[in-house]
Amino acid sequence: MKSPIDLRSYRTPDDWFSLLEGYKIALQQKGASHAEMDLRGKDQKSMRELRQAALFAYAYREALSISDLKVCPNLEEDSDADAALQWTKDGQIHEMPVQLKELPPAERNVDVRVEDLLRKAVTKYHTGTDLILAIFLNRHQYFGKVKVPHLRVCEVWFWGFSKPDHSEMMLAGGKTGQSANYRISFGPAR
Numbered sequence: 147m148k149s150p151i152d153l154r155s156y157r158t159p160d161d162w163f164s165l166l167e168g169y170k171i172a173l174q175q176k177g178a179s180h181a182e183m184d185l186r187g188k189d190q191k192s193m194r195e196l197r198q199a200a201l202f203a204y205a206y207r208e209a210l211s212i213s214d215l216k217v218c219p220n221l222e223e224d225s226d227a228d229a230a231l232q233w234t235k236d237g238q239i240h241e242m243p244v245q246l247k248e249l250p251p252a253e254r255n256v257d258v259r260v261e262d263l264l265r266k267a268v269t270k271y272h273t274g275t276d277l278i279l280a281i282f283l284n285r286h287q288y289f290g291k292v293k294v295p296h297l298r299v300c301e302v303w304f305w306g307f308s309k310p311d312h313s314e315m316m317l318a319g320g321k322t323g324q325s326a327n328y329r330i331s332f333g334p335a336r
Contacts, residue, residue, distance in 0.1 A: 153196060162217065163200060192219065192221060195246055198228075199246060200217060206303070208331075214234050215233045216231070217230070226245055230244065243276065244278045247263045260292050278303065279297065281302070283304055297322065301322065314329055314330065315332045316328065317330060
């Protein structure tokens with residue numbers, strides 16, 4: 147099912163969650179497969195990246211107390227950014243591009259490791275010092291310390307759900323050379 151949602155605008159994470167909920171209801175009504183309901187079906191990459199961008203933006207907003215944070219997906223396939231964040235600080239509008247990466251669930255690809263994603267990022271993202279690299283840890287496992295190689299990006303964040311029922315998210319990372327860890331409550335309706 148192609149996207150019935152206009153993906154070319156800045157919206158709050160909550161607004162995107164509402165639109166995605168409507169999309170998933172439409173999928174359910176048409177008898178979508180399990181893969182489609184997980185946004186892993188054919189032609190659903192933009193919807194999956196939208197969901198990941200909204201989830202990351204939600205965690206980022208809550209952890210860093212940016213009340214007016216909005217996110218806009220980037221539909222250009224060959225861009226360094228999959229989305230952009232926008233917020234106001236001291237009367238100035240700020241924008242920051244975000245590159246989304248995913249450590250897929252083990253049942254999809256057990257061989258991919260966080261270190262593999264970072265190694266690829268070293269060679270691919272070497273020009274954008276204003277870029278946020280956001281790695282979605284989409285696995286039910288504990289992640290110890292991860293050695294982050296030198297990357298020419300502004301911030302590196304690891305994020306995901308810290309509880310199996312998705313009632314809590316974790317966000318770890320920050321600006322290059324800095325590190326912070328956050329736990330963020332997350333409602334079941336998302």
